[in-house]
Amino acid sequence: MINQNGPVEPLLSLRDIVMRFGSVQALRGADFDLLPGEVHGLLGQNGAGKSTLIKVIAGVYKPTSGTFTIDGVEQQYSSPRASRDAGISVVYQSLSLIPSLTVAQNLFLGIEPTTLGIVNTRALNSRASEFLELHKLPLRPEQLVSSLTFAYRQLCEIGKALVKDARILILDEPTSSLSKTEEPILFDAVREATAKGIGVIYVSHRLSEVFELTDRVTVFRDGNNAGVFNTADVTIPQLVEVIVGEKLAKSVSTGGTSLSVRPPIAADASVALELSNISNDVVKGVNLSIRRGEIVGLIGSIGSGRTELLESIFGVRKLKSGTIRCDGRDVVIRRPQDAIGRGIKLVPEDRHSFGLVVDHDIESNTAMAMLPLLRSFNFLFKSAESKAFATKIVTDLKVKAPSTSTKVNKLSGGNQQKIAIGKWLGSDTKVLLLDEPTAGVDVGARADIYKIIIDLADQGTAVLVCSSDYDELLQLCSRFAFISDGAIRASADRSQVHEEKDLHQILEASREELPHV
Amino acid sequence: MSEQYVSTTEKASRGVRQRLAETDQPLFLYGAFLLLIIGFTVANPLFLTAGNLLNILNQTALVTIMAAGVALVIITGEIDLSVGSVLALSGVSAALFMNNFGQNWFLGALVGILVGASVGFINGILTARLLIPSFLVTLGMLSIARGIALIMTGTAPVLVTNATFWSVFAETPFLGIPAPIVWTIVVIIIVWVLLHFSVFGRRIFATGGNLDAAKFSGINTRAVKISVFLISGALAGLAGVIVAARGHAIRPDAAAGIELDVLAAVILGGTSLFGGKGKIYGVILGSLIIGILNNGLVLMGIDPSIQLTIKGALVIIAVAFGRR
């Protein structure tokens, strides 16, 4: 994709950028180049300076010193608007779409085609439809954004950037919530863009997709770049080493090759959770049993009913029929309270919306899920015990936070996720349901979270984990269940599966058996 | 030696700054509070007399009592606009009950508070169960409760002749403190314990902080919402009882428009309209600041139209600073 026949003038060039916040130096003389038509991966742990660099490029921060050129012209801007005018478009993790408007209205927000000053809806929709077709974005113009899942909103967000004739597109963790089947759609959109000479900066924690998509990668560590590589010339282990620093590298397991395979659970281990033919509006006759200490991976694309299955077990969604047995006894679960009372806990995919109160401190969040246990005289709150529990979680789960009274929104994604899991650990956890447990979590914290999950399983908790990151499932699970259209279509033991590709194949095969309606 | 000294002071100062940055406490309120007191004292020495300060506490008693309840509602992310009308309906019910069923002061007060609690319960059911926005529910209830009070009384005041009732809720001081202020203190202590020291308080904060996360954590958010509306109604009921005792009568149009003062006190006190944040002593300070403003501006002899303008402007300024 890169013109190999001569030196290409960089589209964007940053030299010796220093960014100070008071006494903290977030960037210490960082360099970065982006060529036209390339996908450039930006890697690094949380706090390495990636976000700061992106905010400098986006005009949110004005660097303390250093030079910054676009097409060789030095830029002095310090407002997001000036950055947009220079052709830079950022797709942040937190989405900027207006949910109550349609896809077309969002795409052309502020630049709608008008007739006599009134928005011409027909022209708007037909333009949007042409545009979506051109960029192969699987969206319909008249869909309301609020009706889209997280993944499709992301696509819409990218579309919005492309509409504005962006020359530099910055994607910040774009796949953190996409399933494997949606990733190619995103990747196609990115390749489509680069073919037109757009430079793409691609920030991700998922090394496998970085390898699949990027031409070059720049690794950041401690506010400086630790290296620039042609993607073709490096391996995942080499990159991990650069990302975390040499010493740590050995203890972080990543990539499909260096995995220890989790052994199958003994057949005589008792069944912790047994679903018999449970059904409701989404889930259709699911049978599944998980033994104590077993970690089962639930694999399915977005819309397959995977999240809904977890929610149905947890009592967020009502069951129409079927029974749930926990520890060999039939249980009736109508509300989350019932599930929690039985030791069934859910860590939801969207921790900001469903898992945590991010405006509150760590202690409030860890207390929230176990209030009945923190009650004295049936009324008063046991403040000291709650603090002690929060402290224990922070220590045990290696949460990086100044204190338990730190607000959760001040923590990194990985540490937030540790709290979202940790809040359940105050009472006996028989079944742990995990939905995308490492979305938006950096490499270091990811390893910690895997360890937490494995430790819990080793103590006898049955775990059902749903993830689009198949690497992750291969590391954690001893068995897999494949879900599509609300039903379990296939299952496989870890021993039958060797690499990610196998999981894809089983999923695809199981879907093909579906009758086409 | 000196190096160590420098580093520890730096650490200490950073600690304070960090704490200031992270705190939810309405620090600006203390400032505004002091500034007002100093300003008004300079303008009129009568301001800082025991008699006048007691005046202010007496005047703010009703607003503080209702603000304590409304604060709970707002912390859960809902709103209660009906308290002024509930006050009137409760007071009227208490008075009519006593006049028709044997002049028992205790039963009269109980009926007043129960009527308030029932209206609050209905507000809660409509909001939490039928999922009608509380703004609409309580706006409607504002008219309904007032209308019922007018119908029950035929627009005439209802007389209260029970001397014990006057005495308990308005006239006999306890330890030298006028009864309405005693009731305010009792309410504040109860709500304070409820909000900051009880499990229920945690549920209130969690429900308002993130309704879905609270549900996903096993909190019965509907029950929490219904409870706070019920408490808010009951406290408005108590306020109605106090008004009836103070005036030896209650008018069906009593306390019309007081909900605006109540809301101003709650918001001024640093309670977030989006829910999940709030402190009881912020509510007290908010209520006192409004009371001090009313009192101080009158003491300065400022034209009432200008007073209104100044009050409105100060509320906006205070809230703007409070948001940080």
Next chain:
Amino acid sequence: MKKSIAALAIGTALVLVLAACSSGAGDGPASSDDPLTAITASSLTPTEVLGTGPLGEKSATVSSSELSAADLASIKAKSIKVGIVMQTMDIEWSTEQVRGIKDQVGALGGTVINVCDGQWDTTKQTACIDNMITQKPDAIISIPVDDVSMAPAYARVSEAGIKLIFIDNVAKGLKFPSQYQGMVTSDNQGNGAFAAAALAKYIPKNGVVGILDFGVDFFVTKERMRGFQAWMKDNRPDITVKVHEFQDPSKAGDDAANFLTANPDVQGMFTEWEVPAVGIITALRGQGKTLPITVVNVASDIALDLASGGMVKAIGAQRPYDEGVAEANFAGRAIIGSTNPSYLAFPAEPFLRNNVLSAWDDVYKSAAPSAIQDACKSGICGPAK
């Protein structure tokens, strides 16, 4: 948490200290010898109606509202239809007016087709008038929410061939008798003068009185204020009158408390209607003080205070029921084409403690509530009617 405990503790301590300090503070002038005990109420009212009509005219006599036998017969023959448009229905004064009109229209063999509540809102009252016109009554009896902005709506009444009788206030620019056919009100100035005369009995030479004045340009309250101030100026020029304006009647008590704190020299209070009067009583009770209060407009709460020897010493009352009867008669007369006086003001109905029961009956046409009668047991309130 520690901080909030400390704050609460300090607050509580502050309250205790304040309370202790204040317990000795100001008792008002002693009221053991009540100067009004032996006074006949009517001796304090003006001999004739003080207020003048919209054209500066003097009031007709009350007897002018009584119908002649011939008029009565022709009205009865017509079975008149009357509509009522009020400014509010939330106050007792309005319900009494409407009660008087309905009773008398019924006695005249007619019907009240509708009562519409303007809810203090010119838009709503305009809608009331227009809806009433479409229902084609023979006459409309109405009190304007606002005499300027309501004028165009009232002008449409005569255009539709409907007679119009005003209560209390005439819409600006409307012509008598082509556009309206009579106006009935109370002598608000006379009531103010009575309240001044009664209050003056409690004020020593060179004393100070306070007025809690509604700070909104409202015709009726301004008239009462005018009557009070004119009486003081003419008869007790030695008294200093301090005026405090308030705007929100529901908070008049707070205003009173603050005013009395700022002006500890005040020896008596006047206010323009019963709602702020209740506010003053509450405020004074809260401060542990007593002051003589006089007021215009009667209601059971202040009448009870008066009867039981409380702070209210005199009430200059209106007679809304009788006014309603007069308005109904005016409407009937206008419908049959007879002429009404352009302006009729009912003289002040004075309440002192010694005539509460009979005056109550004059105003309400029924015996006083049992609570008031209980307070009057020793015969101190004079005979009932």
